[in-house]
Amino acid sequence: MDAPAPDAGSRASSAATYRRLLGYAAAHWPLASLALCGMMIEAAAAGAFTALMNPLIDQTFVEKNPAAAAWLPFAIVGLFLARGIATFITDYGMARIGRGVVQTLRQEVLAKYLRMPARWFDARPSAVLVARLTYNTEQVAQASSDAVKVAITDLLTLCALLTVMLMQSVRVTITMLVMGPLIAGIIAVVGRRYRRINTRIQASVGELAHIAEEAVGAQHVVKVYGGQAREEARFAAVAERNRRLQVKVETTKATSSALVQLLAAIALAVIVYVAGREAMAGRLTPGAFVSLMTAMMAMLPSLKRITNVQGMIQKGVAAAGGLFEVLDAEPEADRGTRAITRATGHLEFRDVVVRYADDKPPALDGIGFVAEPGSVTAIVGRSGSGKSTLTRLLPRLYEADAGTVLLDGVSLADYRLVDLRRQIALVSQDVLLFDDTVAANIAYGLPGEVPREQLAEAARAANALDFIERLPQGFDTRIGEGGALLSGGQRQRLAIARALLKDAPILILDEATSSLDTESERLIQEALERIMRGRTTLVIAHRLSTVEHADQILVLDHGRIVERGRHAELLARGGPYARLAGFELQGA
Numbered sequence: 001m002d003a004p005a006p007d008a009g010s011r012a013s014s015a016a017t018y019r020r021l022l023g024y025a026a027a028h029w030p031l032a033s034l035a036l037c038g039m040m041i042e043a044a045a046a047g048a049f050t051a052l053m054n055p056l057i058d059q060t061f062v063e064k065n066p067a068a069a070a071w072l073p074f075a076i077v078g079l080f081l082a083r084g085i086a087t088f089i090t091d092y093g094m095a096r097i098g099r100g101v102v103q104t105l106r107q108e109v110l111a112k113y114l115r116m117p118a119r120w121f122d123a124r125p126s127a128v129l130v131a132r133l134t135y136n137t138e139q140v141a142q143a144s145s146d147a148v149k150v151a152i153t154d155l156l157t158l159c160a161l162l163t164v165m166l167m168q169s170v171r172v173t174i175t176m177l178v179m180g181p182l183i184a185g186i187i188a189v190v191g192r193r194y195r196r197i198n199t200r201i202q203a204s205v206g207e208l209a210h211i212a213e214e215a216v217g218a219q220h221v222v223k224v225y226g227g228q229a230r231e232e233a234r235f236a237a238v239a240e241r242n243r244r245l246q247v248k249v250e251t252t253k254a255t256s257s258a259l260v261q262l263l264a265a266i267a268l269a270v271i272v273y274v275a276g277r278e279a280m281a282g283r284l285t286p287g288a289f290v291s292l293m294t295a296m297m298a299m300l301p302s303l304k305r306i307t308n309v310q311g312m313i314q315k316g317v318a319a320a321g322g323l324f325e326v327l328d329a330e331p332e333a334d335r336g337t338r339a340i341t342r343a344t345g346h347l348e349f350r351d352v353v354v355r356y357a358d359d360k361p362p363a364l365d366g367i368g369f370v371a372e373p374g375s376v377t378a379i380v381g382r383s384g385s386g387k388s389t390l391t392r393l394l395p396r397l398y399e400a401d402a403g404t405v406l407l408d409g410v411s412l413a414d415y416r417l418v419d420l421r422r423q424i425a426l427v428s429q430d431v432l433l434f435d436d437t438v439a440a441n442i443a444y445g446l447p448g449e450v451p452r453e454q455l456a457e458a459a460r461a462a463n464a465l466d467f468i469e470r471l472p473q474g475f476d477t478r479i480g481e482g483g484a485l486l487s488g489g490q491r492q493r494l495a496i497a498r499a500l501l502k503d504a505p506i507l508i509l510d511e512a513t514s515s516l517d518t519e520s521e522r523l524i525q526e527a528l529e530r531i532m533r534g535r536t537t538l539v540i541a542h543r544l545s546t547v548e549h550a551d552q553i554l555v556l557d558h559g560r561i562v563e564r565g566r567h568a569e570l571l572a573r574g575g576p577y578a579r580l581a582g583f584e585l586q587g588a
């Protein structure tokens with residue numbers, strides 16, 4: 001066992017993390033220098049005040065000097081005025097820096113999330129990712145601004161106070177310096193423990209949110225299947241772990257504060273003893289003694305805060321570690337260089353294999369087919385046969401593990417990702433709408449303001465115009481989270497309008513399995529026929545009407561194409577397709 005090595009390593013890495021974090025604050029260097037001036041004035045004022053105790057006692061009370069009695073009160077007010085202004089400048093400057101760092105980090109992390117490959121998200125609960133963006137960044141703000149503020153101000157204050165003390169009596173001050181390392185040792189030990197617990201707390205908060213979100217989101221299922229007890233137990237276990245860790249952190253914090261204060265008190269006792277001897281020997285006036293005492297006492301809160309700084313920094317470093325891990329993660333591969341404005345839409349799959357996990361059978365296994373420009377390819381197959389996986393390859397949400405997908409004879413990987421994705425419109429199984437207006441949802445992703453007539457035209461072609469015009473504010477109606485204020489059929493027609501407006505040469509359609517009433521069904525069917533016209537369409541088909549008109553049908557099973565052809569010939573063959581179609585007809 002080689003214990004010190006990993007610990008030294010983690011300390012070095014957390015120092016690197018903190019340096020990187022401070023780099024974000026350093027971008028605000030003009031404000032930082034201003035704040036630093038404020039901190040120096042604050043510290044100097046603290047020192048000056050304790051130094052003032054010497055003339056206050058000796059001149060006013062011992063010597064009874066009237067001049068000193070007149071200027072001293074003014075000096076005290078002036079000192080606190082300067083200090084007040086300095087504190088304001090420091091607090092304001094550091095707050096702006098801290099909030100600036102949070103904002104930058106949040107934006108960078110979100111931008112990074114949007115560029116991570118789909119596979120990366122599969123392995124991470126979204127609640128944890130969101131917690132990083134909200135919770136971690138807050139802690140980072142503390143470490144990058146509050147902690148720096150406290151550390152610098154208090155260190156400078158300690159220096160100023162120490163100078164004042166040395167001016168009063170070197171011997172007494174040296175006695176105190178001997179006590180210093182003791183306190184420093186404790187601070188180091190406590191900090192290490194703190195950091196360890198904090199990493200675990202963050203994980204458990206994310207887990208809490210994840211479980212709660214899942215339970216609340218799936219409340220229907222929980223109720224119907226009587227899963228309350230299971231969810232409660234799952235949550236209780238994590239909540240218990242979280243509570244224990246939180247208490248541990250608080251205990252560590254409390255113990256460390258108490259210990260440091262006790263040590264300081266012992267130091268004080270020793271100093272009082274030495275000071276007494278110095279006074280007896282006539283080397284210490286009452287004023288100098290009061291000045292020393294005041295400086296000593298003024299040091300205690302600074303020392304106490306500095307022990308907390310360690311905790312703050314450790315918390316921030318743990319949180320920043322999570323953020324930097326995201327920022328340093330490998331984004332979606334985009335090594336293609338080929339630009340394309342509008343593809344003709346010739347698609348070819350060559351021996352494509354996709355594997356989600358090494359220990360599972362491939363989701364797609366040796367897929368090969370050609371889709372001519374403007375043709376409709378229907379993909380059918382049982383649930384889990386790989387239909388969605390196949391369509392996800394086109395916009396390169398997932399990459400093929402073997403084989404190639406070609407668009408207009410060129411491998412998808414050779415295109416620039418933005419260009420490739422511009423060629424594709426998508427209407428997914430579960431329609432994804434944003435909590436925004438109807439207009440914004442239809443025009444989603446298009447640059448600039450889209451004229452109303454164009455929106456209306458797309459909506460009309462999607463059979464959505466009628467219901468949109470009946471909404472309270474028409475195109476400006478907000479549709480709620482996920483389009484909650486619309487019916488299922490209306491949501492689908494909005495998604496079709498969005499795809500129509502994008503006017504891409506390739507269309508991916510994942511037909512909804514949920515059946516609608518015949519009227520909505522007819523409206524959607526009509527809209528779909530309109531949008532498929534002139535585009536290479538890959539449609540995951542559940543409706544008989546779609547497959548009947550398809551130019552080719554691919555029947556998938558366990559990731560392989562087991563049959564291909566047109567509706568009539570496949571039916572006549574009496575193979576897997578005929579059996580699937582039989583089910584369909586029975587169900588309808």
Ligand SMILES: Nc1ncnc2c1ncn2[C@@H]1O[C@H](COP(=O)(O)OP(=O)(O)OP(=O)(O)O)[C@@H](O)[C@H]1O
Nearest residue numbers: 122356357363381382383384385386387388389390
């Ligand atoms: N993100 C993922 N991570 C791991 N495995 C996945 C993922 N998505 C799909 N799979 C697995 O890959 C296989 C094919 O899934 P896919 O979603 O392509 O099926 P599908 O034919 O679209 O099914 P459905 O008709 O139910 O939508 C399934 O066994 C599924 O469990």
Ligand SMILES: [Mg+2]
Nearest residue numbers: 387388389429
């Ligand atoms: Mg699917």
